[in-house]
Amino acid sequence: DSGVTQTPKHLITATGQRVTLRCSPRSGDLSVYWYQQSLDQGLQFLIQYYNGEERAKGNILERFSAQQFPDLHSELNLSSLELGDSALYFCASSVALASGGEQYFGPGTRLTVT
Amino acid sequence: AQSVAQPEDQVNVAEGNPLTVKCTYSVSGNPYLFWYVQYPNRGLQFLLKYITGDNLVKGSYGFEAEFNKSQTSFHLKKPSALVSDSALYFCAVRVPILTGGGNKLTFGTGTQLKVEL
Numbered sequence: 001d002s003g004v005t006q007t008p009k010h011l012i013t014a015t016g017q018r019v020t021l022r023c024s025p026r027s028g029d030l031s032v033y034w035y036q037q038s039l040d041q042g043l044q045f046l047i048q049y050y051n052g053e054e055r056a057k058g059n060i061l062e063r064f065s066a067q068q069f070p071d072l073h074s075e076l077n078l079s080s081l082e083l084g085d086s087a088l089y090f091c092a093s094s095v096a097l098a099s100g101g102e103q104y105f106g107p108g109t110r111l112t113v114t
Numbered sequence: 115a116q117s118v119a120q121p122e123d124q125v126n127v128a129e130g131n132p133l134t135v136k137c138t139y140s141v142s143g144n145p146y147l148f149w150y151v152q153y154p155n156r157g158l159q160f161l162l163k164y165i166t167g168d169n170l171v172k173g174s175y176g177f178e179a180e181f182n183k184s185q186t187s188f189h190l191k192k193p194s195a196l197v198s199d200s201a202l203y204f205c206a207v208r209v210p211i212l213t214g215g216g217n218k219l220t221f222g223t224g225t226q227l228k229v230e231l
Contacts (some may be wrong), residue, residue, distance in 0.1 A: 056216030100165035
């Protein structure tokens with residue numbers, strides 16, 4: 001158990017809908033990262049927050065947004081969902097903003113868009 | 115661009131034999147390299163990392179990795195494989211993001227390890 005929690009574990013929704021994925025980092029970690037894992041794209045970085053502020057952005061679609069709250073938990077919002085958004089979404093956390101430290105991953109949320 | 119490559123989609127090895135999962139990197143500057151393992155329907159588990167220092171890095175569950183600067187490689191190894199080691203293995207490199215001061219992990223495509231009796 002990495003100490004990173006994600007809810008829900010599974011999510012099934014229809015095209016055009018909006019969903020929110022939630023992540024709680026390990027105790028003491030200030031950085032939260034979101035990754036998407038799909039068969040065709042592999043593991044892709046989406047976005048990083050550190051202590052409430054956005055600090056790094058990957059190929060995140062404009063339909064997707066995220067935030068980190070004062071208690072350090074983070075939410076990833078996906079809107080106007082398309083079939084291609086079906087994927088496993090991981091949250092990870094680390095202590096620092098940018099260092100050699102490893103990122104610890106949560107169990108993921110499997111999103112299925114029908 | 116900073117990247118890693120895993121040239122093998124799948125590696126098969128008999129239990130008790132040594133295993134190697136290959137990774138090569140393309141990085142400007144000093145690389146920060148990582149290995150993660152993913153079991154079915156689970157998240158990624160950190161195995162080990164190379165930041166600096168000894169070229170042989172020891173990690174969890176008996177795994178180790180050898181950093182080779184001249185060959186730009188960071189191969190994962192284990193002296194004696196177990197059936198329970200069967201999983202998907204990812205090599206990754208830390209990439210700093212200059213705007214904002216953050217960072218990300220860039221992953222290889224993954225290597226499926228199958229350990230058979």
